[in-house]
Amino acid sequence: MSPPLTVLNLGQRKTKCRTWGKKNDRPIPGAAMDRVSVLWRLRRRVKRGFVCMALFCVAMGFLYAFCAENSVTATDAIFGTKARTRAQLRHHWPGVERVLRGASGNPGSSVKQGRSPPSLPASNTSAKAPPHAVKGDGHGFLSRVVTPFLGHLLEIVRGTGQKKEGAVGDFFRGQASLGQVWNEEMSTSMLSKRLKKVVQNYQAMNKYGVHFERLASRRRQRLTGEELLCELKDKVAVTSLTPDLPPFSELSWGSQLPPHLVTAHLGPYKSCAVVSSAGSLKNSGLGREIDSHDAVLRFNAAPTGGYEKDVGTKTTVRLINSQVMASEDHHFLSSSLYSAGTLVAWDPAPFSSNLAEWYNKTDYPIFKQYQKYRLLHPQQPFYILHPKVEWQLWERIQENMAEPIQKNPPSSGLLGTVLMMSVCEVVHLYEFLPSRRKTELCHYYQRFFDAACTLGAYHPLMYEKNLVKRMNRGTDKEIYQYGRVTLPGLATLNCTAPRVH
Secondary structure, three states, rough: OOOOOOOOOOOOOOOOOOOOOOOOOOOHHHHHHHHHHHHHHHHHHHHHHHHHOOOOHHHHHHHHHHHHHHHOOOHHHOOOOOOOOOOOOOOOOOOOOHHHHHHHHOOOOOOOOOOOOOOOOOEEEOOOOOOOHHOOOOOOHHHHHHHHHHHHHHHHHHHOOOOOOOOOOEEEEOOOOOOOEEOOOOHHOOOOOHHHHHHHHHHHHHOOOOOOOOOOHHHHOOOHHHHHHHHHHHHOOOOOOOOOOOHHOOOHHHHHHOOHHHHHHHOEEEEEEEOOHHHHHHOOOOOOHHHHOEEEEEEOOOOOOOOHHHHOOOEEEEEEHHHHHHHHHHHHOOOOEEEEEOEEEEOOOOOOOOHHHHOOOOOHHHHHHHHHHHHOOOOOOEEEOOOHHHHHHHHHHHHOOOOOOOOOOOHHHHHHHHHHHEEEOOOEEEEOOOOOOOOEEEOOOOOOEEOHHHOHHHHHHHHHHHHHHHHHOOOOOEEEHHHHHHHHHOHHHHOOOOOOO
């Protein structure tokens, strides 16, 4: 006797299955079989989805590591487009370039700002943080979940573990009873492999046609802090554009430029504060001290709203670079952030400081944005720095360094410091040189971390800090505890006495 066969009725929706030796078995309906099949397929797809997501995250982690290692923005790496970089190493995730050069304004971190924890410029007096500042705070899902994950993955790829770049080592010089303060002998040889490569790449570039021959005498001597200050006074003239300068004298909108220099409009002030945007300002409690000064200069898009305890509320001058003016993210034409105090803008120009050449080929559309803003705010004082200022200052840095520096303009931080030294009797510069709160957080109002904001990439920030440390008239203790550097006003210097070497 042969065993019963399974009967498959292809003409019906219901399929009957009978098993040998079981009399009470009931047929399983075809609909139930379909549901089981669907669930099985769904579970398989979910597993595949998790695997694909894991592979995607790993791929993005390696992409981020590649971008950070080679100072390339992620969009460039993915799409092969050449970003118009100018700095920051600069805010990497939002585009490292923005941080160092853009939103940063940076005196020190550097900056940002760019492009870095300790040191970049700060900002305004509004009680509420502007929309763009909130946007950069990084409180969203991607910032809370994806960014930390990729950060840890990057540490694994680089083998850095928990070590924070720039937190220890040669960047700072220690004193047993004091702690660690900026080492004024910093050079590229002390940088990490990644930062050294980035800085060397910028040192090899010469976008602005820099031609500079170091004085032979400088190879034999090192200037003291007082000599550096006198050299700054003698060889750096802080001037701004006026309507009588060609080609602006021939342009219809040239009359919108102020007829007098920015130094004639500002001051004289007794005490001034230059507030960087450095991440080390966070939880500093310096707000009241900063506001006690007669005048306060801030940088780029750094806000005061929500950070009053740390950075104060007063804004007398805001120095902004052309990238911030042109970026839609910073809402330059509409945000109330820029409406307080006097605005001073700048944009990199050819090393020759040829105004006509610069006017036709700016890094960002500074003149177009200037005209628009003046129409909206005709009563607010608004100046544009003469480009020769940035290159005169660059020469002073290069002249006093033992190695070649980046052939790019100084940071907004140093430009703003020299501007206030021209109109103040004493200038206090906050967190340009990192304090005991030193961190890789680039800006106090954003969540982006990179040591390049402190050490520089596009800007010769590291060398700027070396120079400022040598010119500091305050103590190392003040730098360590408060991040405060004390510089004299240029008008108070007595540079007529013979210099003894």
